[in-house]
Structures are given as C-alpha cells and as structure tokens.
Amino acid sequence: MAASPFPKTLQALIDDRRVRYVLTGGGSAAVSYLIFSVTWLLASQWLHYLVVAVWTNLATAVVMYPVYRRLVFKATGPWLAGFFRFYTVFISGLVAGLVGLPLLIEVVGVPVLLAQMIMTVAVPLISYQVYRLWAFRHRPHETADGDVNP
Numbered sequence: 001m002a003a004s005p006f007p008k009t010l011q012a013l014i015d016d017r018r019v020r021y022v023l024t025g026g027g028s029a030a031v032s033y034l035i036f037s038v039t040w041l042l043a044s045q046w047l048h049y050l051v052v053a054v055w056t057n058l059a060t061a062v063v064m065y066p067v068y069r070r071l072v073f074k075a076t077g078p079w080l081a082g083f084f085r086f087y088t089v090f091i092s093g094l095v096a097g098l099v100g101l102p103l104l105i106e107v108v109g110v111p112v113l114l115a116q117m118i119m120t121v122a123v124p125l126i127s128y129q130v131y132r133l134w135a136f137r138h139r140p141h142e143t144a145d146g147d148v149n150p
Contacts, residue, residue: 020072021131025124027067032060036116049105049112050098057094061087073136085135092130093123 006014013019036056040049065086069075075082097119104115 017072017074017132021068024064024067024072025127028060028064029120029124031063032056033117033120035059036120037113040112040116044112049101049116053097053101053116054094057091057097061090068131069136073131075136082136086131089127089130089135093119093127096123 036052039047039052039055043052061083065083068086069079069082097116100119100122101112101115104110104118105112110118
C-alpha cells in the first residue's frame with residue numbers, strides 16, 4: 001500500500017464517507033443553486049419558478065451522480081440501475097421543493113432565490129441516511145466509518 005501524501009488526521013477525514021458526503025453535498029448545493037439562479041435570471045419572464053425547480057433537480061442529479069457514486073459511496077455495479085435508485089432519493093428534494101417553495105414564496109413572502117437557497121440547505125440533511133441505507137446499500141463488508149473493504 002502506498003503512503004498517503006496527507007497527514008494522518010487529514011487522511012482519516014478523507015477516508016470517512018460522512019465527511020465526503022458533506023463536502024459533496026456542499027458541491028451539490030452549489031451546483032443546484034447555480035443552475036436554478038442562472039435559469040431563473042435568464043428565463044423568469046417565461047418560466048414559472050416550479051418549472052425551474054424541476055429542471056434544476058434533473059440537471060443537478062445528472063451532474064452529481066458520478067461524484068456521489070465514485071467519491072462518496074464508492075459504488076460498483078450497473079450504472080443505470082444505480083442512477084435510478086439515486087434519482088429516486090434525489091427526486092425527494094424536488095418534491096420537497098415543489099411543496100416548500102410555494103409555501104415560502106406564496107405564503108411567507110420570501111423572494112424566489114432566497115426560498116431556493118433555504119430549500120437547497122434543508123433537503124440534504126435528510127437525504128444522507130436514505131442514500132446510505134437504500135440507494136447505495138449493496139455494500140458487503142462495510143467498515144465502521146461506512147466504507148467498503150474489498
């Protein structure tokens with residue numbers, strides 16, 4: 001086994017799937033908010049914010065699935081079947097957005113981009129356990145930190 005270029009503590013953090021999930025989740029949130037914001041700013045005259053939310057959800061899933069698959073969960077197996085399981089969980093963020101955005105925007109009066117930011121932060125907090133326990137569950141011999149030993 002090759003020596004790690006990172007100090008032991010940093011390597012332990014990198015090796016912890018939960019840390020990788022949080023970092024990737026931050027990246028996913030940034031990608032999602034960027035896609036939503038750019039689309040909203042360019043097309044809000046023609047598209048309802050819920051249409052933008054649907055587009056954002058699908059685009060973000062396509063962009064982020066390979067990252068979650070390889071870097072976070074180190075999943076193997078059929079790519080397309082894994083994507084469908086991943087998107088089944090990921091779409092829960094869309095459902096939350098389709099409920100939460102109108103509540104925040106229409107009922108509470110929060111501006112669209114701020115409401116999207118609130119939803120972007122709230123949804124991933126729940127998703128991790130669903131991903132861990134279901135979407136990427138085909139993991140024989142998991143270690144205490146959740147990674148797989150071959």
